[in-house]
Amino acid sequence: VASQLFSQTAATAYFPLDFRWVVGRILSRVRPRVVVLFETEIWPNFINSAISLGIPVVVVNGRISEASFRYYRLLPWIFRNIFARISRIGMQSGADAERAVALGAKPDAVFICGNMKFDAVSEPPSAERIEAIRRELLLPRNASLIVGGSTHQGEEKALVNAYKRLLDKKPDTRLLIAPRHPERFDEVEVLIRSQGFDVLRRSRCSSKLKPPASNTVILLDTIGELAQVYALSTISFVGGSLANVGGHNIIEPAAVAKAIVFGPHMHHFKDIKEIFLSEQAAIMVSSEDELYERLRELLHNPERIRAIGDAALRVVERNRGATERYFAFLKDFL
Structure with missing residues (x-):
């Protein structure tokens, strides 16, 4: 779908497997100005590799369900460091923002911006x-x-x-x-x-x-x-x-x-x-x-x-x- 929608304006590719040697090679080749992750796409090796290369990582339309929150808290030695290093985190709701901070995100890097799904509906038919x-x-x-x-x-x-x-x-x-x-x-x-x-x-x-x-x-x-x-x-x-x-x-x-x-x-x-x-x-x-x-x-x-x-x-x-x-x-x- 993405390749059809953006064929004239952007290159599209499958997201790489989250192995350090894979994501490091791809990020070094592509060298994006910024990495934008949607909702709950928290990939530890990808995020760490980007930041190590000086590429800021931003989360938009962020959402952390109760189940994901419990899972992330089981592995604090991985995820606290990840959330703390993300440059800016835009969350759908106050509850999502609170969970992000509890997982290690810096409070001044977390914003409540709402849910983009409300903007995604097409114009009503005539x-x-x-x-x-x-x-x-x-x-x-x-x-x-x-x-x-x-x-x-x-x-x-x-x-x-x-x-x-x-x-x-x-x-x-x-x-x-x-x-x-x-x-x-x-x-x-x-x-x-x-x-x-x-x-x-x-x-x-x-x-x-x-x-x-x-x-x-x-x-x-x-x-x-x-x-x-x-x-x-x-x-x-x-x-x-x-x-x-x-x-x-x-x-x-x-x-x-x-x-x-x-x-x-x-x-x-x-x-x-x-x-x-x-x-x-x-x-x-x-x-x-x-x-x-x-x-x-x-x-x-x-x-x-x-x-x-x-x-x-x-x-x-x-x-x-x-x-x-x-x-x-x-x-x-x-």
């Missing part, structure tokens, strides 16, 4: 584009759409089971599932059909087809459309969270003011999750039954759907700007 997607997916105008985005094994079945129960009370509801991994598209179609539903695959949508009935689940089997589909949703369930995967990015549906639901396993997005929950900008569920209950409650309360979506958008807007803050402190090294 009203015309959203309407075009609705027509392409053959959705009735009055349908409430539940989108299950970036789902993993077990989550599709939970969504389909919840949908089956919802149809008794809200027959105008429709369900769209977007599996995280393309190689699971066929598997998910088989699972949906085994639960008694028909499947309409996005790749086969055609104006010649009839609009899907309530016994049809839409399967998003294309790449790059999920963010736009979130904009069409009434409620967005973000996967990797009922399944113990660690969660996926909830900022995409938040950026288009959607009511967001996710499961309890959001450890890869712990700080973001806590921000949204504290602002009543998302709902966390712990089980398939609770997923059904929360979806049922929301579908019967459009005002609450709107309030959660509005709160989610406010969270995104309030946390934008981290990229500019990181760039501002990088300018000292350029």
Whole structure:
């Protein structure tokens, strides 16, 4: 991806294995003005070699999870020296900054700059584009759409089971599932059909087809459309969270003011999750039954759907700007 995005402006290469003789040779040949590491890319030999060659090392969008913090503290003779030698460390949150200092970073070298993920969302699709997607997916105008985005094994079945129960009370509801991994598209179609539903695959949508009935689940089997589909949703369930995967990015549906639901396993997005929950900008569920209950409650309360979506958008807007803050402190090294 990087080679495609930056083919005209930068050279790209795989990061070297963290052996001293390997990284020393590469750094001596490349001689960068500064090394910028993202999030938790703490490679002891690489960092020590860079500093030994007089190359400053900077961390941006830094994040230290509780698990990583415990691991680093088990090896203080390695990591205290590493953190103390990093020139500047920009962290996503106050908790991350405190952990960096506890691990040996100099307090005056640590800054709280926020999370660049809030800046990474694309521009929301226009009203015309959203309407075009609705027509392409053959959705009735009055349908409430539940989108299950970036789902993993077990989550599709939970969504389909919840949908089956919802149809008794809200027959105008429709369900769209977007599996995280393309190689699971066929598997998910088989699972949906085994639960008694028909499947309409996005790749086969055609104006010649009839609009899907309530016994049809839409399967998003294309790449790059999920963010736009979130904009069409009434409620967005973000996967990797009922399944113990660690969660996926909830900022995409938040950026288009959607009511967001996710499961309890959001450890890869712990700080973001806590921000949204504290602002009543998302709902966390712990089980398939609770997923059904929360979806049922929301579908019967459009005002609450709107309030959660509005709160989610406010969270995104309030946390934008981290990229500019990181760039501002990088300018000292350029």
